[in-house]
Amino acid sequence: MSKEDVKLEYKPASDHRKAYYTLRWRILSIAVVGTVGFILFLAVLLSESKDNADLLQEIRDVRYPVQESLVAAFNELEAIDSNLEHAFISSNTSLLDHSMQLAAQFRAHLHKVMVLEDKHRQDVTEILSGFDAYFGDSHALAQAIITKQMEFSESTAIKQQNAHAFNQLLDALGELQTGQSDELVNSVDAATMRASESLKTGLITGAITALLLFLIAYITTRNILQRINNMVSSLRQIAVGTGDMAVRMPLTGADEMTELAYWFNTFLEKLQRVTQESTAEVQRLAFTDTLTNLPNRRMFLRCLGAEIKRTQQTRDSAFAVLFMDLDNFKPVNDQLGHEAGDELLKAVAQRLVNTVRNTDTITNDAAQRQLSAYQPEPGQPVVARLAGDEFMMILTNINNQDQAAKIAERIRVAVMRPYMISGMECSIGVSIGICLHPEHSDNAEDLVASADMAMYEAKNHGKNTYRFFDPALREATELKVRLDNAIRLAIPNNELHLLFQPQFHLSSQKLIGAEALLRWTHPELGTFSPNDFIKRAEASGQICDLDDWVLKTVITQLREWENNNIALTDIALNFSAAQASRPNLATVVEKIAGANKHLLKHIEIEITETSAIDNIAAVESNISALKSLGIKIAMDDFGSGHSSLTLLTRCEIDKLKIDKVLSAEVKSDQKSRDVVRSIIQLASRLEVSTVAEGIEDEIQCQTLTQLNCDLGQGYFFSKPLTTTEFTRFLQKGKDGVIKAA
Ligand code: C2E
Numbered sequence: 227m228s229k230e231d232v233k234l235e236y237k238p239a240s241d242h243r244k245a246y247y248t249l250r251w252r253i254l255s256i257a258v259v260g261t262v263g264f265i266l267f268l269a270v271l272l273s274e275s276k277d278n279a280d281l282l283q284e285i286r287d288v289r290y291p292v293q294e295s296l297v298a299a300f301n302e303l304e305a306i307d308s309n310l311e312h313a314f315i316s317s318n319t320s321l322l323d324h325s326m327q328l329a330a331q332f333r334a335h336l337h338k339v340m341v342l343e344d345k346h347r348q349d350v351t352e353i354l355s356g357f358d359a360y361f362g363d364s365h366a367l368a369q370a371i372i373t374k375q376m377e378f379s380e381s382t383a384i385k386q387q388n389a390h391a392f393n394q395l396l397d398a399l400g401e402l403q404t405g406q407s408d409e410l411v412n413s414v415d416a417a418t419m420r421a422s423e424s425l426k427t428g429l430i431t432g433a434i435t436a437l438l439l440f441l442i443a444y445i446t447t448r449n450i451l452q453r454i455n456n457m458v459s460s461l462r463q464i465a466v467g468t469g470d471m472a473v474r475m476p477l478t479g480a481d482e483m484t485e486l487a488y489w490f491n492t493f494l495e496k497l498q499r500v501t502q503e504s505t506a507e508v509q510r511l512a513f514t515d516t517l518t519n520l521p522n523r524r525m526f527l528r529c530l531g532a533e534i535k536r537t538q539q540t541r542d543s544a545f546a547v548l549f550m551d552l553d554n555f556k557p558v559n560d561q562l563g564h565e566a567g568d569e570l571l572k573a574v575a576q577r578l579v580n581t582v583r584n585t586d587t588i589t590n591d592a593a594q595r596q597l598s599a600y601q602p603e604p605g606q607p608v609v610a611r612l613a614g615d616e617f618m619m620i621l622t623n624i625n626n627q628d629q630a631a632k633i634a635e636r637i638r639v640a641v642m643r644p645y646m647i648s649g650m651e652c653s654i655g656v657s658i659g660i661c662l663h664p665e666h667s668d669n670a671e672d673l674v675a676s677a678d679m680a681m682y683e684a685k686n687h688g689k690n691t692y693r694f695f696d697p698a699l700r701e702a703t704e705l706k707v708r709l710d711n712a713i714r715l716a717i718p719n720n721e722l723h724l725l726f727q728p729q730f731h732l733s734s735q736k737l738i739g740a741e742a743l744l745r746w747t748h749p750e751l752g753t754f755s756p757n758d759f760i761k762r763a764e765a766s767g768q769i770c771d772l773d774d775w776v777l778k779t780v781i782t783q784l785r786e787w788e789n790n791n792i793a794l795t796d797i798a799l800n801f802s803a804a805q806a807s808r809p810n811l812a813t814v815v816e817k818i819a820g821a822n823k824h825l826l827k828h829i830e831i832e833i834t835e836t837s838a839i840d841n842i843a844a845v846e847s848n849i850s851a852l853k854s855l856g857i858k859i860a861m862d863d864f865g866s867g868h869s870s871l872t873l874l875t876r877c878e879i880d881k882l883k884i885d886k887v888l889s890a891e892v893k894s895d896q897k898s899r900d901v902v903r904s905i906i907q908l909a910s911r912l913e914v915s916t917v918a919e920g921i922e923d924e925i926q927c928q929t930l931t932q933l934n935c936d937l938g939q940g941y942f943f944s945k946p947l948t949t950t951e952f953t954r955f956l957q958k959g960k961d962g963v964i965k966a967a
């Protein structure tokens with residue numbers, strides 16, 4: 227059944243209610259036929275059995291007593307004749323008396339017959355009058371002979387007459403009895419027949435009723451079940467996902483099942499429509515960035531694949547792929563709030579589309595459509611939002627770098643124009659990476675990756691500019707990937723070790739501790755300073771693992787020195803920005819220290835001011851938690867980044883490490899000297915001690931000492947030492963004081 231087969235001319239019951247009782251009547255008719263059939267069956271049985279009972283009663287009350295009386299009368303007649311005969315022969319008068327009694331009984335029996343069966347009245351009357359004649363003559367003859375009033379020889383003629391009368395009586399009585407006996411038999415036969423007839427009639431009525439019931443019920447239920455089965459099987463298939471929602475039930479007839487089918491069809495129609503709509507919505511959401519309504523990454527890759535295919539098939543002109551990342555979007559987002567950030571992204575999306583719309587390479591309609599339900603059209607430009615503040619574009623019909631550069635510049639200028647967001651004016655830049663198809667690649671993923679690399683190049687060249695992809699960039703990226711993988715293996719392969727650079731009290735020249743500095747010795751690439759790999763470790767998210775390793779190694783080393791009775795000094799170690807702002811850092815540190823928590827008071831953690839600025843709230847709370855474990859905090863490279871004095875006041879800093887560039891300049895540059903003096907004075911006011919880094923010679927050391935810098939480290943005192951060298955250095959301290967060499 228398809229949708230086309232079904233004509234929806236049927237009107238639901240709410241409009242034409244009367245038309246929908248067919249099925250009800252049909253089911254009702256089953257009950258009516260059943261009841262009527264049963265009543266008929268009972269009536270037949272009752273009437274038949276009543277007739278039968280009447281017949282049997284007649285047999286019992288009439289036929290049988292008549293028969294019985296006739297038999298008795300017959301026997302009495304014979305006995306009378308025999309008595310009279312014997313009385314005649316033996317001259318016994320008592321026999322005569324006895325015959326009189328028998329005659330009375332005979333008459334009584336025949337009277338009974340007459341009373342019971344009126345139709346025998348005539349016959350019985352005749353027999354009775356015949357009997358009276360016979361008995362009178364025979365009795366008189368016998369008496370006459372016994373009393374000798376008559377000679378025996380004279381009696382012969384009368385005797386013969388009497389015998390003749392007796393025989394006639396016997397015949398008449400026999401005939402009556404035979405007739406009566408036949409009637410009795412007939413009555414019994416009739417009763418038997420009627421009983422079997424009534425049983426037969428009952429059975430036939432029952433069978434006809436049952437057959438009728440079966441037929442109506444079968445036709446009705448077959449019709450209902452077939453239609454229910456069709457609906458159930460359709461629903462089951464739809465439920466398990468193999469069914470066709472376009473299926474419709476035929477609307478033949480006008481019964482309740484048709485109404486059910488009508489609503490079934492209506493329900494499916496609605497379900498089909500809702501499913502189609504929600505599928506379309508899911509599709510739309512799967513391919514759309516809900517904030518800007520632009521195509522998302524998935525859709526963009528699809529469009530890119532389609533564009534590659536199209537240009538290959540049509541040998542059309544080339545196209546460009548642009549990767550755009552907004553510059554300094556995060557601070558705007560953080561300062562104005564996420565809602566304002568969203569507004570800004572929407573405004574940027576609008577400008578990107580408008581910019582492309584203004585070029586010669588896009589039709590206005592296509593660009594407009596991108597902001598509503600987007601349907602990619604072959605050969606048309608595409609603007610998409612990948613994630614966060616990243617956008618991408620396909621610019622069709624771009625045959626050389628100049629064409630692409632012109633549009634990129636237009637985009638840059640358009641994005642740079644100020645925005646009014648939440649009543650505030652703000653500005654933003656965009657870094658654009660461009661690659662060309664097929665010049666740079668003919669693969670979608672490659673094109674995106676290449677444009678991405680070019681965008682990073684734009685970022686590295688001061689942001690808010692554009693750069694074209696260069697194959698050398700790919701090599702550099704591949705190198706980065708190799709380096710990331712190598713860093714990942716550094717800990718499991720035991721390729722890391724620490725150097726310790728001693729730190730001294732400047733005026734007394736006493737050893738006060740050391741800074742632990744990380745080294746990585748790769749089996750093929752050689753030994754790296756952190757400057758060479760820390761950035762990559764940060765970018766690939768591995769820096770916290772490295773910092774954990776350093777902390778663990780320093781604690782193990784302190785424990786070893788403690789076990790060897792070597793006087794312990796403070797060991798400073800460097801925490802990256804990611805580590806410094808890591809959630810629950812103090813818990814991590816405690817876990818690493820394990821049973822050696824008492825050694826944490828010898829740990830000093832160096833945090834660079836730049837790293838603290840990025841996430842000051844997290845760093846601040848971590849610092850106070852670390853300090854409660856007894857750990858000291860130093861601010862590293864002070865004066866090299868964005869110096870934040872609020873940091874000094876907000877965080878509980880113990881030491882301030884003056885950056886080695888500033889330390890180096892103090893001996894020759896008056897301004898630097900003044901800056902360092904101010905830093906030291908400020909630190910002293912805040913009761914924070916100062917450490918000068920990178921002291922390379924005596925003049926530098928003296929100048930810093932004169933400026934009241936408390937502590938120092940640098941090649942002038944000692945280069946970073948291996949563990950063995952530094953251990954030896956510490957062992958000298960057994961005598962009490964260790965001084966610079
Ligand atoms: P930093 O914390 O400022 O460390 C001092 C850097 O200056 C060290 O370089 C040290 O070898 C170098 N140095 C020491 N004395 C002198 C000197 O007299 N003259 C000059 N020119 N340099 C001197 P290194 O070991 O290459 O470390 C560089 C930076 O790497 C460190 O700067 C620190 O920020 C970071 N770093 C070192 N170890 C780790 C670590 O375990 N974890 C993290 N996250 N960063 C580390």
Ligand code: MG
Pocket residue numbers: 741799800832862
């Ligand atoms: Mg340091």
Ligand code: MG
Pocket residue numbers: 862863883885886919
């Ligand atoms: Mg430093």
